[in-house]
Amino acid sequence: MPLLHHLNSHGREDEQIVEEFHGCRSKPARGESSRNQSPLLPGLPDDLAIACLIRVPRVEHRKLRLVCKRWYRLLAGNFFYSLRKSIGIAEEWIYLIKRDRDGKISWHAFDPVYQLWQSLPPVPKEYSEALGFGCAVLGGCHLYLFGGKDPLKGSMRRVIFYSARTNKWHRAPDMLRRRHFFGSCVINNCLYVAGGENEGVHRSLRSAEVYDPNKNRWSFISDMSTAMVPFIGVVYEGKWFLKGLGSHRQVLSEVYQPENDSWYSVYDGMVAGWRNPSASLNGHLYALECKDGCKLRVYDEATDSWSKHIDSKIHLGNSRALEAASLVPLNGKLCIIRNNMSISLVDVSKSNDAGGASAEHLWETLAGKGQFRTMVTNLWSSLAGRNRLKSHIVHCQVLQA
Structure with missing residues (x-):
């Protein structure tokens, strides 16, 4: 079975890449003939060429993108990196x-x-001096920055993410609440945030929300039992543990169970x-x-x-x-x-x-x-x-x- 058919369920973008490299587009672009298209590597079928290219160390991928348009397009889509992951050669x-x-x-x-x-690439300017923002990874290759406090504008709802596959920054939907110095975690590839402070007076928050990248939207979840500014958090045995300071500077601890959307005090x-x-x-x-x-x-x-x-x-x-x-x-x-x-x-x-x-x-x-x-x-x-x-x-x- 050809290597390019090893993965065939990664969306329309990947299907188009497969079609292009197999030369089976029914209607080539004007002035372009798939028959006359240069091979990825001279003397090799494109399947074998890709089998070679996906094994090039990640440190060299920036150079690979500069070789030609076909190489750039191959490395710009999810297909190339999905192949690396599927055969166990993706690098952390x-x-x-x-x-x-x-x-x-x-x-x-x-x-x-x-x-x-x-x-x-530089961190986008809205985060160049921000305080108390969150940071998490979704899908293994997307690094999200979210919330935080801008020195001039105060608390933010903004969400951006960096793709390790494209080496570029992108926007994502804003959070539902402005907050900084809050807790965050990832469970089942969904991003959870809770507590923290908002701008103006140092008012602690009880609210919590979750971002589902498949739906590309934020939704509220149950409020915490008490308002908290977390200073430590971890996911352990499928539950989210948070420890922080309450509105009277007392130490509080809570655990969130996503299967029943409930918070419990724990100590x-x-x-x-x-x-x-x-x-x-x-x-x-x-x-x-x-x-x-x-x-x-x-x-x-x-x-x-x-x-x-x-x-x-x-x-x-x-x-x-x-x-x-x-x-x-x-x-x-x-x-x-x-x-x-x-x-x-x-x-x-x-x-x-x-x-x-x-x-x-x-x-x-x-x-x-x-x-x-x-x-x-x-x-x-x-x-x-x-x-x-x-x-x-x-x-x-x-x-x-």
Whole structure:
């Protein structure tokens, strides 16, 4: 069976691409003959040419688009990347959003295979200085920015997304409520937001809503039990856990169950020992034990406590530059990203066989930006003082293409 028929259910755009590469268009465009169309690769049928092109490393895809119009069109549609995903060669990159010393937002992509930082199109201007906005990934390859507070216009409903397949930004439907410093998560490829504040007085919100990309619209869901400004959240066992501050600055915890659209107050051993950042992977919940992220805690459901640890035995320090800002799954491992853009990987799948605290061999350091400036960065951070605005990571996600 031809490779191009391996995937045949990705929409009209993909069907058109299939038709073009098989030369079976019934009515070629004026002045164009599919019979005389140049092959993708000289001397090869287009099926085999695509079988070659989809195996080119992702880091080179920007160059592939520049070769000719046919290559550009192939890489501009979903078909090319759906093929990569279907045969298990799609690559995961780390995308981090950073606030610089002057308050400006920038962002960067890291290729963990070649250990290279990649250039990206600038963040749209409405988010260049925004505060308290959300960030999430839908469909594995679309990174969404939503809500937040513009320094001049106040709270926003705006939603935009970046496609890792096209390397471009796009608009999406606005949220139903203006909000900033809210909680967000993704369950079953739907984007949920809840709580936060709106502009003007610092009024906490109870409202929550969900975006379904298949319907391309937002809908309200049940309000939270109490108004909250969340500071930590995670999806664990199909439920969304949130922890934050109430209108009187008291600590609150709630869990949302999407199957019955209900919120419940919760305060058990998991919530009591929960620290930021945290992440769930393969049914287990992890959080950082120390500021530099060199020691992980694991929630033990049997004892309802955070009693297990995975320790690297190599601790870097407590400066803001070395502080771990994010914990995300990457290729089946946990990835720790620090403010100086150094990155560590932990193979937690082998932690049960590694003897808990003696599991330092499970850790791997990636040659991330800033890794070799650790000592200088640490010293400068200490000299600068805690009151000075410092460069730091505000969001981190993984996109596949």
